Amino acid sequence: MIEFNNVIKRFGSTIAVDNLCLRINTGEIFGLLGPNGAGKSTANKMLIGLLKPTSGSITVNSLDIAQHGLKTRKHLALVPQELAVYESMSAQENIVFFAKLAGLKGKELQNKTDNALDFCGLLDYRYKKVKTFSWGMKRRLNIACAIVNEPQIIIMDEPTVGIDPQSRSHILDSIQTLNERGMTVIYTSHYMSEVERICDRVGIIDQGKLIAVGTTAEIKSRLNNQEKIIVQTLDINYAALDEIKKLYGVENAVYNGYQLEIQTAAVKNNVLDALTVLAKHNVQLLKIELEKPTLEDVYLSLTGRSLRD
Amino acid sequence: MKAIWIIISKNLKHQLKSPIFWLILIAFPIAQLTIFSSLFSTAQVVEQTVVKLTQLYATDTVFTFDRFAIIVLGQFFLIGSIIASSYLVSEREDRTLMRTFTLPLTKAQIFSGHMLSLIMLLLLVITIIMIMGSLLFNVQWSANYLNLFIVTVLCAFLSSSFGFFISSVFKNGNMFGGIMSCTVILMSFLNGDMTSGKLLFRNSDFLTLNKWITSSYTGLNQGLGLRELALDITVIGALGLIFAGAAIALFRKENLHE
Numbered sequence: 045m046i047e048f049n050n051v052i053k054r055f056g057s058t059i060a061v062d063n064l065c066l067r068i069n070t071g072e073i074f075g076l077l078g079p080n081g082a083g084k085s086t087a088n089k090m091l092i093g094l095l096k097p098t099s100g101s102i103t104v105n106s107l108d109i110a111q112h113g114l115k116t117r118k119h120l121a122l123v124p125q126e127l128a129v130y131e132s133m134s135a136q137e138n139i140v141f142f143a144k145l146a147g148l149k150g151k152e153l154q155n156k157t158d159n160a161l162d163f164c165g166l167l168d169y170r171y172k173k174v175k176t177f178s179w180g181m182k183r184r185l186n187i188a189c190a191i192v193n194e195p196q197i198i199i200m201d202e203p204t205v206g207i208d209p210q211s212r213s214h215i216l217d218s219i220q221t222l223n224e225r226g227m228t229v230i231y232t233s234h235y236m237s238e239v240e241r242i243c244d245r246v247g248i249i250d251q252g253k254l255i256a257v258g259t260t261a262e263i264k265s266r267l268n269n270q271e272k273i274i275v276q277t278l279d280i281n282y283a284a285l286d287e288i289k290k291l292y293g294v295e296n297a298v299y300n301g302y303q304l305e306i307q308t309a310a311v312k313n314n315v316l317d318a319l320t321v322l323a324k325h326n327v328q329l330l331k332i333e334l335e336k337p338t339l340e341d342v343y344l345s346l347t348g349r350s351l352r353d
Numbered sequence: 354m355k356a357i358w359i360i361i362s363k364n365l366k367h368q369l370k371s372p373i374f375w376l377i378l379i380a381f382p383i384a385q386l387t388i389f390s391s392l393f394s395t396a397q398v399v400e401q402t403v404v405k406l407t408q409l410y411a412t413d414t415v416f417t418f419d420r421f422a423i424i425v426l427g428q429f430f431l432i433g434s435i436i437a438s439s440y441l442v443s444e445r446e447d448r449t450l451m452r453t454f455t456l457p458l459t460k461a462q463i464f465s466g467h468m469l470s471l472i473m474l475l476l477l478v479i480t481i482i483m484i485m486g487s488l489l490f491n492v493q494w495s496a497n498y499l500n501l502f503i504v505t506v507l508c509a510f511l512s513s514s515f516g517f518f519i520s521s522v523f524k525n526g527n528m529f530g531g532i533m534s535c536t537v538i539l540m541s542f543l544n545g546d547m548t549s550g551k552l553l554f555r556n557s558d559f560l561t562l563n564k565w566i567t568s569s570y571t572g573l574n575q576g577l578g579l580r581e582l583a584l585d586i587t588v589i590g591a592l593g594l595i596f597a598g599a600a601i602a603l604f605r606k607e608n609l610h611e
């Protein structure tokens with residue numbers, strides 16, 4: 045189990061992580077979400093010991109990392125947000141070097157190197173120099189170098205940025221396989237779909253503060269009272285739009301690209317009211333949809349910002 | 354201990370594969386020696402050169418080819434340490450050094466791995482230059498191999514810790530390259546290597562690393578023992594320890610404040 049206890053990290057006058065209290069259970073895949081500059085990487089780096097908290101403490105399996113850094117790092121590995129691989133070496137040499145330093149040897153070293161190459165789909169490129177790799181391949185190697193010794197806890201900081209959808213899907217499957225074998229995963233990402241797909245629990249962090257934590261269902265239930273009405277229509281007049289905006293329970297309405305989106309607080313069912321207004325103004329409807337809130341919506345309502353995807 | 358060796362063997366393998374290494378550190382000094390030995394063998398030139406040089410090196414009893422070979426050797430301690438420690442700068446820029454900090458290793462192990470790689474690499478370069486020097490040009494480095502070994506190891510330690518220190522101060526690759534080159538050129542001016550022995554100002558050579566390196570090798574060449582070279586050796590050892598200490602202090606802070 046990993047615990048952040050009142051962790052604060054300052055860089056000069058910026059507070060990158062602001063009084064973070066968070067518990068990550070053994071064996072779960074924990075998603076860390078937040079806009080740029082929220083403090084996700086800073087939290088990750090503090091956990092692995094690359095940065096020292098300004099105050100507060102972090103424990104891994106009840107060991108304080110400030111006192112037992114070496115011991116806890118035996119169980120931890122980080123996939124850094126930026127590439128950290130040797131360009132002049134081959135994929136295999138990179139993986140073997142980091143695996144040896146993590147303590148692997150002999151047959152185990154060989155097997156786990158093969159597994160790591162397979163994990164990231166680099167088996168066919170194992171002897172190629174990294175400098176000849178595409179960006180996505182380098183990103184995959186960046187992951188392979190960290191998972192090779194199959195640590196108990198893996199911290200992944202936006203691991204799949206720049207990786208094509210197919211390889212990404214393969215990597216997500218592999219992460220789940222490792223998780224089923226008992227690995228705890230901390231997964232930082234801007235891709236909501238990934239987080240919804242693999243994470244057991246999610247924490248949303250903004251300006252260094254943890255503003256929501258729970259299973260995706262729990263977090264979404266915060267917005268349970270909200271829904272979105274999407275109406276496809278070729279044309280709408282502004283009088284109708286204004287009238288809809290003024291309806292009780294409607295928070296916002298926008299029209300663009302032949303689509304009218306009505307955000308409602310759903311204190312009552314607004315669909316009929318909205319349709320009545322549209323009918324009164326003779327608006328031709330092509331299609332109507334009701335949308336329950338997604339993680340993205342929750343995120344938007346909590347942080348006031350949308351994620352880049 | 355094992356981790357240290359893994360780092361050393363990776364570094365050495367990488368450096369030995371680099372053509373720059375062989376070209377600049379092995380081919381270049383040999384070429385330099387070859388050119389000068391041909392100057393020395395042309396009677397007329399020798400006469401002129403020796404006259405000119407003996408005027409400048411008024412304190413030296415003889416200016417021989419050996420003396421020149423020692424200056425070249427002294428320079429290549431420093432040039433070697435620039436080239437070898439520039440590798441550390443790229444480790445930092447590629448964040449591979451940062452990655453090693455996330456592994457279950459102590460900073461002491463990582464530091465030792467890189468420091469020992471530098472020392473071993475320098476020893477290799479210097480040994481090759483010395484062997485080539487004595488085989489091809491008959492340079493008599495010293496009759497006492499043990500003393501030669503001790504002095505060489507100390508000088509390699511000094512140059513390595515100096516390179517490590519500079520690479521920890523100037524973390525940006527271009528900055529580092531520039532600063533190191535300027536330092537070496539400046540030292541060559543200060544100690545007179547570039548100005549045929551004329552010093553920039555009185556005792557300016559005391560500010561350079563080459564002075565201590567060349568003077569201890571000159572002593573060995575003239576048959577002096579370690580006791581007579583005590584001053585040189587002490588200075589080399591002390592400077593080495595100072596630079597190593599400073600490098601360690603900077604390394605401990607690495608990745609904690611960035």
Ligand SMILES: Nc1ncnc2c1ncn2[C@@H]1O[C@H](COP(=O)(O)OP(=O)(O)OP(=O)(O)O)[C@@H](O)[C@H]1O
Pocket residue numbers: 055058059060078079080081082083084085086087125610611
């Ligand atoms: N080395 C540093 N020096 C000064 N400020 C820093 C440093 N590293 C991070 N910060 C600041 O800390 C804050 C959090 O940065 P962090 O990298 O943790 O964000 P993030 O959530 O990972 O963002 P992203 O999604 O862009 O990766 C930012 O305001 C950033 O400017």
Ligand SMILES: [Mg+2]
Pocket residue numbers: 084085086125201
């Ligand atoms: Mg980040």
